[in-house]
Amino acid sequence: xxxxxxxxxxxxxxxxxxxxxxxxxxxxxxxxxxxxxxxxxxxxxxxxxxxxxxxxxxxxxxxxxxxxxxxxxxxxxxxxxxxxxxxxxxxxxxxxxxxxxxxxxxxxxxxxxxxxxxxxxxxxxxxxxxxxxxxxxxxxxxxxxxxxxxxxxxxxxxxxxxxxxxxxxxxxxxxxxxxxxxxxxxxxxxxxxxxxxxxxxxxxxxxxxxxxxxxxxxxxxxxxxxxxxxxxxxxxxxxxxxxx
Amino acid sequence: xxxxxxxxxxxxxxxxxxxxxxxxxxxxxxxxxxxxxxxxxxxxxxxxxxxxxxxxxxxxxxxxxxxxxxxxxxxxxxxxxxxxxxxxxxxxxxxxxxxxxxxxxxxxxxxxxxxxxxxxxxxxxxxxxxxxxxxxxxxxxxxxxxxxxxxxxxxxxxxxxxxxxxxxxxxxxxxxxxxxxxxxxxxxxxxxxxxxxxxxxxxxxxxxxxxxxxxxxxxxxxxxxxxxxxxxxxxxxxxx
Ligand SMILES: Nc1ncnc2c1ncn2[C@@H]1O[C@H](COP(=O)(O)OP(=O)(O)OP(=O)(O)O)[C@@H](O)[C@H]1O
Ligand SMILES: [Mg+2]
Numbered sequence: 001x002x003x004x005x006x007x008x009x010x011x012x013x014x015x016x017x018x019x020x021x022x023x024x025x026x027x028x029x030x031x032x033x034x035x036x037x038x039x040x041x042x043x044x045x046x047x048x049x050x051x052x053x054x055x056x057x058x059x060x061x062x063x064x065x066x067x068x069x070x071x072x073x074x075x076x077x078x079x080x081x082x083x084x085x086x087x088x089x090x091x092x093x094x095x096x097x098x099x100x101x102x103x104x105x106x107x108x109x110x111x112x113x114x115x116x117x118x119x120x121x122x123x124x125x126x127x128x129x130x131x132x133x134x135x136x137x138x139x140x141x142x143x144x145x146x147x148x149x150x151x152x153x154x155x156x157x158x159x160x161x162x163x164x165x166x167x168x169x170x171x172x173x174x175x176x177x178x179x180x181x182x183x184x185x186x187x188x189x190x191x192x193x194x195x196x197x198x199x200x201x202x203x204x205x206x207x208x209x210x211x212x213x214x215x216x217x218x219x220x221x222x223x224x225x226x227x228x229x230x231x232x233x234x235x236x237x238x239x240x241x242x243x244x
Numbered sequence: 245x246x247x248x249x250x251x252x253x254x255x256x257x258x259x260x261x262x263x264x265x266x267x268x269x270x271x272x273x274x275x276x277x278x279x280x281x282x283x284x285x286x287x288x289x290x291x292x293x294x295x296x297x298x299x300x301x302x303x304x305x306x307x308x309x310x311x312x313x314x315x316x317x318x319x320x321x322x323x324x325x326x327x328x329x330x331x332x333x334x335x336x337x338x339x340x341x342x343x344x345x346x347x348x349x350x351x352x353x354x355x356x357x358x359x360x361x362x363x364x365x366x367x368x369x370x371x372x373x374x375x376x377x378x379x380x381x382x383x384x385x386x387x388x389x390x391x392x393x394x395x396x397x398x399x400x401x402x403x404x405x406x407x408x409x410x411x412x413x414x415x416x417x418x419x420x421x422x423x424x425x426x427x428x429x430x431x432x433x434x435x436x437x438x439x440x441x442x443x444x445x446x447x448x449x450x451x452x453x454x455x456x457x458x459x460x461x462x463x464x465x466x467x468x469x470x471x472x473x474x475x476x477x478x479x480x481x482x483x484x
Contacts, residue, residue, distance in 0.1 A: 051383050055298035075299055080385030090380035094398045103394060104384035149380075156384055 002029040003064070004160055004191050005050060005082075010059035012045055019045045021215035023059070027160070027193060027208075032186045034202040035195045036226075037212035038238060043195040046212070047162045050193065051084045080108045083153035087165040089145040091137040097124070097148050098133045101155045109156065116155070123151040127181045143174030147181055154185075161185070163194040199242055203227045211235045252446040259437045266433030267454055273419035273429055274462075277354035278412045284355060285362020288315050290397060292363070293370050294388050315363070322360035328421040330357060335425055346425040354419060358411055365407045369400035402473070409466035416458050430454060 005027040012020040019042045027033055035043045048054040050061060052068065052075055061068050068078055092100050101120035105111045111119070124130040127147040132140065137148065146166055153161050166182065167175040179201045186192065186205045196202055202209060202223070209226040211219040211234075219226060219235045230236050256263065292315050296308045322330065335349040344352075373396060381391040401408070420431035430451060438447040 052299070053379055053383060071301075073299075076385045076387050078385075079383055084380075084383040086376060086380060088374075088376050090374075090376035092377055092381070092395050094395065094402070104381075104386060107390050107394065108385040152380075152384070 001031075003027075003062075004029050004031075005193075006060075006062040006065075007050070008060040008062075010046070010049060010061065011057045012042075012049055012054060013057055019215055020049070020056075023215075023217055025210065025217065025220075027191065029159075029191055030189045031207045032190075032192045032194065032205050033208040033210060034206040034223075035193065035210045035212060036197070036199070036202060036238070037210075037218075038241075041212040042215045043212050044164050047084070047164050047193060047195055051079060051082060051162055053084070076108065080104065080156050081158055082160045082162065083156055083158040084162045084164065085146070085149050085153050085166050087168050089142070089149045089169070091145055091149060091152070093138055095137070096133070097129065097135050097137055097140075100137060100148060101152050104152070104156050119157070120151070120155050123154040124148075126154065126184070127151045128177075141174060142170045143177045146170065146174075146178045150178075150181055150185075160191045160193065163192060163196070165195050165197065167196070167198060197242075199227070199239070211238065213238070247445055247449060248443075249446075249449075251443060252449050255437065255441060255443065255447050256450045259433075262433045262437055263430070263450065263454065266428065266430035267458065269427065269429040269433075270416060270419050270431075270458065273350065273354050273422065273427065274412055274415040274458075276351050277358045277415045277419065278408075280351075280355035281358025281362045281411065281415075282408060284359025285364075285366050286397060286401075288318070288359060288363040289366035289370060289400070290392050291315065292367065293392055293396060297388070319360045319363055322357050323364070326421065327353065327357045327418060328424050331422055331425050346427055350422045350425050350427040354415065354422065358415060361411060361414075362408065365404045365411070366397075366400050369404035369407075370396055372403050373399050405470060405473070409462075409470070412462050412466065413459050416462060417455065 003026055005025070007023050007025040010020055010023040011018070023046060035046065037043055045054055049056050056069065063078060063082065067073065068075070092103065095103060098117065098120055101123065102113070102116040105116035105119060106113060121130060121133065124133060127150055129144060129147050129151060132144065132148070137145065140148065150161075150166075163182065167178050170178065175198070179198060182192070182194070183201075183205055194202070194205075206223040209221060209223050210217045211226060211230075211232075213234055219230060219232045226235065227239065230239060291311055294308065296305050300308070331350065331353050334353055335344075335346065338344065338349075342348075377395055377399075378391055381395045382388075386394070419427075419429050422429060423432035423435065426432055434447060434451040438444045441447065
């Protein structure tokens with residue numbers, strides 16, 4: 001299996017506070033990896049480092065064997081292959097739904113308007129939002145916004161999508177519509193890294209699970225290894241605290 | 245202390261052409277100052293919004309740092325001194341290089357002066373946009389400049405439209421300071437008219453009313469424009 005992301009000895013701190021204390025991780029093509037762990041353990045920071053929204057202090061990150069921290073590396077082109085979906089949706093308020101999906105395609109991937117629109121509509125269908133093409137994004141519900149955000153990422157035809165707590169800002173009744181969409185993407189074989197607090201979903205969708213604690217990956221394994229036979233006391237405590 | 249309104253009206257009729265010329269010049273300066281000031285403000289606050297990034301090369305970092313310092317100095321100087329002083333100083337300072345007329349110098353100065361205020365207005369408009377939209381744009385692969393052009397500035401302009409419009413009103417009034425160059429705008433015309441008829445109260449009453457008319461018309465136009473932008477948005481919703 002092809003190695004998509006390889007992280008080695010990744011460290012990142014903010015103002016003297018060590019947040020990531022040496023992360024090693026490999027993500028293979030077609031793999032769904034969920035990252036779980038308590039608040040403040042560094043899950044978002046890890047994901048943001050992979051997208052280079054945060055720049056690591058030390059260590060290495062490789063995307064298909066290319067060192068993304070190397071001088072002269074084309075970060076923008078890289079990001080168009082490795083998209084991110086945020087907890088707070090972050091849709092562009094000055095564009096309608098379609099505009100949100102076509103902007104990156106036209107400006108970054110240099111697709112024609114027609115092609116971009118066609119791809120956008122295809123992806124709106126995938127997330128069940130095709131009826132809202134011309135809607136003002138500010139008027140959508142949280143679940144709809146997140147589905148549009150996912151369609152926006154998909155429209156870039158990415159090789160990896162990073163999800164940072166995609167359902168944490170949603171009202172409970174909207175969580176499932178978004179999780180279902182992500183599950184469909186997993187079934188389609190999309191490579192994903194997902195930070196989530198939805199343990200049942202994580203168990204269901206993950207090939208690999210990374211349990212983070214205080215800036216390190218304290219336990220790593222398959223979904224059944226982590227959820228059914230956790231080796232470490234820490235992991236057991238964390239899972240017990242969520243009572244699943 | 246009584247005002248002879250009839251005399252006021254006579255003065256207006258007698259000097260109609262002079263007043264109108266002044267009004268025209270005032271409108272010219274207000275519009276040119278505001279439009280070019282907005283362009284300067286967008287450029288300046290745009291450059292300023294492009295922060296130094298870890299992935300920038302050393303020369304780029306230095307250039308960004310220097311640009312930031314120049315911009316801060318520009319805003320500091322032009323917001324911190326009266327336009328009257330700026331007008332005289334820069335007119336004479338550059339006279340031998342540019343060989344410019346009072347009119348040219350006046351237009352440049354009101355634009356640059358307005359630009360300093362616009363830069364601060366747009367900057368706070370940019371500050372009001374949540375950081376998430378910028379991150380989402382970058383995470384799709386859009387560059388810093390693309391993010392600014394397509395996401396940040398359009399929203400910053402919309403957010404700060406009332407303050408931007410207010411600069412037009414300010415410029416209608418403050419262009420009077422350029423009379424020192426001299427520029428033959430409304431205030432300058434009034435000074436000469438009143439200087440020959442010595443009826444200051446009656447003459448300046450006309451001028452005050454003309455300024456009020458101009459500022460009211462400007463407000464009205466701005467309101468209409470704002471409403472039209474609002475309607476455009478409503479249209480998008482109707483289609484959905
Ligand atoms: N930009 C930043 N500046 C300063 N400190 C930060 C920054 N980003 C994160 N931190 C700190 O790093 C630590 C880890 O944050 P991070 O967001 O990665 O945690 P998390 O595991 O995602 O938590 P949560 O489950 O609450 O989202 C926290 O203590 C946080 O305060
Ligand atoms: Mg987080």
